[in-house]
Amino acid sequence: MARNTIPTSFQRVAAAFDADMKRVRPCDSTEYSSSTDLSDLVKSFMEKNDHREGEGEDVENLDWFDDSDNDKLETLKEIFAGGEGDDDDDACKEEIRREAELAWSLVGEDTSLPGFKRLFMSRLRERGFDAGLCKSKWEKNRKFPGSEYEYIDVNFVGSRYIVEISLVAQFEIARPTNQYSALLDVFPHVFVGKVEEMKQVVRVMCSAIEESMKSMDLHIPPWRRSGYMQAKWFSSYKRTIESSVGAFSTRRPIGFDARVVKSYKCRDDYGSKDAFRACQLTTGFDTDGLGMQL
Known part of the structure; x- marks a missing residue:
């Protein structure tokens, strides 16, 4: 105008x-x-x-996207959207994703809280999934430092799926180009995919990280290099299925069972009524004869 x-x-x-x-x-x-x-x-x-x-x-x-940028974008869209492969596989992913989103809403949205992933895994197991907490660990070398990482996997209908909440956070970098930001925009809130699909995501994003940071004359930090990123999900790992103490416990929650209790008028002498004095509080706190469960 x-x-x-x-x-x-x-x-x-x-x-x-x-x-x-x-x-x-x-x-x-x-x-x-x-x-x-x-x-x-x-x-x-x-x-x-x-x-x-x-x-x-x-x-x-202008977008200034070349063929390479478009290929990366389309590859990610296909992986995240599904629908291009086996229908049974897509159905499995969708079922896991629905339960993962529900578990996320129950555990809380702050993924940085201590024990979040263990709580998340526990919720999936309570829903009948063979979920595990995988902890990978690798030694330092000339290119990047040693470290460790935790992620969730689910064995379902004969396949192993990696489940990540806010996977995009693992690929955030300083001063991203427009092309790189466009790739981040297609990441889902909850990622569910096979190991090979995760490898594709890492391969595409590590290539894009290198291109983006070099174009901005930035040094690529060790924790964003391809070897380091691959080590998170593809190095040796220890899988545990132990639930967090008190997390989504199947034990009966603390509370009282509703019982019919005889009403007394204010002028009644409560101390003289043995049933109330000796039994009512005991009944309330020990409905199963086992005491309060903590």
């Missing part, structure tokens, strides 16, 4: 300038011609500047 209003305003100024010149020197055709040339010059200058500004805006809005 700005590009159209600026030339128009200058056309009006130029027209007013021409009218003034005609009124002051109506018989001087030479000077009038000069004034016309001046207004045309101003108009031409503004139109050229406006055209350049328009070009600048267009340049800023």
